[in-house]
Amino acid sequence: MSFLELTGVQKHFGPTVAVEDFNLAAERGEFVSFLGPSGCGKTTTLRMIAGFEVPTAGAIVLDGTDITHRPPNRRNVGMVFQSYALFPNMTVGDNVGFGLKVRKRPGDQIRKRVGELLELVHLGDKMARYPYQLSGGQQQRVALARALAFEPQVLLLDEPLSALDAKIRVSLRHEIRAIQRQLGITTVYVTHDQEEALSLSDRVVVMSEGRIEQIGSPFDVYNFPATGFVASFVGTLNVLPAVVVDPGGGGLSVAGQAFRINRPISARTGSTISLALRPEMVSLGEAGGENVLRGTVADVSFLGSIVRIRIQVAEGVVVTVDEFNEPTLVLPQLEASASISFPTEGPLVLESVPVIEPDDLIAEA
Amino acid sequence: MTIETRAPGVLDSLASSGRRRRLPRINPFAWLIFILGVLYFFLPLVGTFIHSTRTRPDIFLAYRQVFADSKFFVGLGYSFAVGVITIVVSLLIIVPTAYWVRLKVPRLRPVVEFVTLMPFVIPPVVLVFGLIRVYSSKPLVLTATNIGSDFVLVCAYVILSFPYMYRAVDTGLAAIDVRTLTEAAQSLGAGWARILWRVIFPNLRTALLSGAFLTMAIVIGEYTIANFLARTQAFGPYLSLLGRSQPYTPAAVSLISFGLTWLAMGAIAFLGRGARTRVQVAGAR
Numbered sequence: 075m076s077f078l079e080l081t082g083v084q085k086h087f088g089p090t091v092a093v094e095d096f097n098l099a100a101e102r103g104e105f106v107s108f109l110g111p112s113g114c115g116k117t118t119t120l121r122m123i124a125g126f127e128v129p130t131a132g133a134i135v136l137d138g139t140d141i142t143h144r145p146p147n148r149r150n151v152g153m154v155f156q157s158y159a160l161f162p163n164m165t166v167g168d169n170v171g172f173g174l175k176v177r178k179r180p181g182d183q184i185r186k187r188v189g190e191l192l193e194l195v196h197l198g199d200k201m202a203r204y205p206y207q208l209s210g211g212q213q214q215r216v217a218l219a220r221a222l223a224f225e226p227q228v229l230l231l232d233e234p235l236s237a238l239d240a241k242i243r244v245s246l247r248h249e250i251r252a253i254q255r256q257l258g259i260t261t262v263y264v265t266h267d268q269e270e271a272l273s274l275s276d277r278v279v280v281m282s283e284g285r286i287e288q289i290g291s292p293f294d295v296y297n298f299p300a301t302g303f304v305a306s307f308v309g310t311l312n313v314l315p316a317v318v319v320d321p322g323g324g325g326l327s328v329a330g331q332a333f334r335i336n337r338p339i340s341a342r343t344g345s346t347i348s349l350a351l352r353p354e355m356v357s358l359g360e361a362g363g364e365n366v367l368r369g370t371v372a373d374v375s376f377l378g379s380i381v382r383i384r385i386q387v388a389e390g391v392v393v394t395v396d397e398f399n400e401p402t403l404v405l406p407q408l409e410a411s412a413s414i415s416f417p418t419e420g421p422l423v424l425e426s427v428p429v430i431e432p433d434d435l436i437a438e439a
Numbered sequence: 440m441t442i443e444t445r446a447p448g449v450l451d452s453l454a455s456s457g458r459r460r461r462l463p464r465i466n467p468f469a470w471l472i473f474i475l476g477v478l479y480f481f482l483p484l485v486g487t488f489i490h491s492t493r494t495r496p497d498i499f500l501a502y503r504q505v506f507a508d509s510k511f512f513v514g515l516g517y518s519f520a521v522g523v524i525t526i527v528v529s530l531l532i533i534v535p536t537a538y539w540v541r542l543k544v545p546r547l548r549p550v551v552e553f554v555t556l557m558p559f560v561i562p563p564v565v566l567v568f569g570l571i572r573v574y575s576s577k578p579l580v581l582t583a584t585n586i587g588s589d590f591v592l593v594c595a596y597v598i599l600s601f602p603y604m605y606r607a608v609d610t611g612l613a614a615i616d617v618r619t620l621t622e623a624a625q626s627l628g629a630g631w632a633r634i635l636w637r638v639i640f641p642n643l644r645t646a647l648l649s650g651a652f653l654t655m656a657i658v659i660g661e662y663t664i665a666n667f668l669a670r671t672q673a674f675g676p677y678l679s680l681l682g683r684s685q686p687y688t689p690a691a692v693s694l695i696s697f698g699l700t701w702l703a704m705g706a707i708a709f710l711g712r713g714a715r716t717r718v719q720v721a722g723a724r
Contacts, residue, residue: 124622124626125625125626126622126625145625146622146625146626147624147625147626147627147628147629147630148628149626150628151626152626152627153622153623153626155619155622155623157616157619159616159619159620159622159623160623161620161623161624161637161638161642162615162642163638163641163642163644172624172627172629173627173628176627176628176629176633177628217623220623220627221626221627224627224628230626
């Protein structure tokens, strides 16, 4: 039996379905992220675990106890909000100690625990400050300490870094993960930022329109996306419309340029399928033994450690290539002709993208 | 180097002095309106003061008489006590209501707002007659005793305070993220009573103060309802009675009560000042 289990959880707001049939089993100490665009139901699911929303159907079981209909103040679940939600009338120390005071712990025990947690988030010297005297990053660290102080069974984080600026976002991200590992607390993290989800989690739950698209390790979700949505939402993706030439041998062509993939294709000869290709799988120039496509340079953008080059292979078909930046790199000129190459295992066939069969074309004609 | 750094500074000061010179050049018409406004508000006060000092040879006789009259202090004390009780009752009704409406049933907000406006729609004399009619007959005879009448008086004043109190509290609630703070407190294990008492009330300090002082000002100056329910004990009826029998003292009493009101306003400004400084500090960071 898993530590945190959501079984068949649904949430309807009137006629709108916010979450449908959500199933997840998280192990003790696991870090799980809900990743998806806004309105995909990730926050609603988190709020159901916290108790702020009651599921329309399904059950939430925490450590063997059904908590589906238990009010939030009796769940022993810590929560960190996007807007920090520190109590403005209380000092940092009082904020962190609030959960312990509610639980009627003795004063000296509270002081000790508050001190420990503020040390943990590196704010040991800020105990007597008020929230308005702290920066955003510091406030969110206080909120984290507050959510952990009463030793909750689960820690929930609702886009905790979205209100912070880029640099603090990254450093606090590492800090959250380090603290989570140190305490071994089961954590559910909601974000729309794929980089956050991939870098933090043991497992990622990719959601879209209230449904789970895929549950898997960051490695699996990125490299083996189960659906077209996952492939396009996680990471940058080239989508190539390709005509099947030889299904058994993986032969395809884009605008008359032939290439192949290392596995058979389950579509008929002459049909068009969608292929996904990660920019980092593609390199500029013609590499021996790899697929090669020719085109012209449409755009070059300098992103710091990476240079992103867009090559137009055919009318309406543009392939994005990421090259590592190095001082010796010669940036291609716009409009110049260029070749790209990618290994035969590079492209993924997207199952859920509509596939045009040759019969349909004949029927239309 | 020094010249270079000084030059922009000089330009800046020139620019700012130019701005400073331009500031007072406001439309003379605006000044006229401003002066008329000041006269409109201050002439009656000046008139009242001059009238109150017409006693010869001792021009402050009226003031001396007021402070020597025990009824003045009894009336003021009575109204003040009624005011304090009204404020407490009103807060206990309005804060949880406004909080709940904002948190759970926001679509009922127009309804609640309308209900709190009733004192503006129903004239006090109608209200007091209604109350006396209901509470002077069985099953609940309250107006037969003094304490019963005081009770009905407080109830009437609580209703009168609703429009001011509700708006003050609702504005205060709008300034804090009620929902998230509530959820944060809930996730930490707090129940409703603790959330209201430890999280919501303290963060509404300034709003509650302004609602409270407005209520106090209404209760101290109220005449119609007090006249029926509090006899001549309350401050309003006392002032009115005084006006009928003496020429100069009511003016003095008016000014004294006016001064007390201004003291109350000053207290709002003073007590609310802490909160404002905090906001500024937060903004500066």
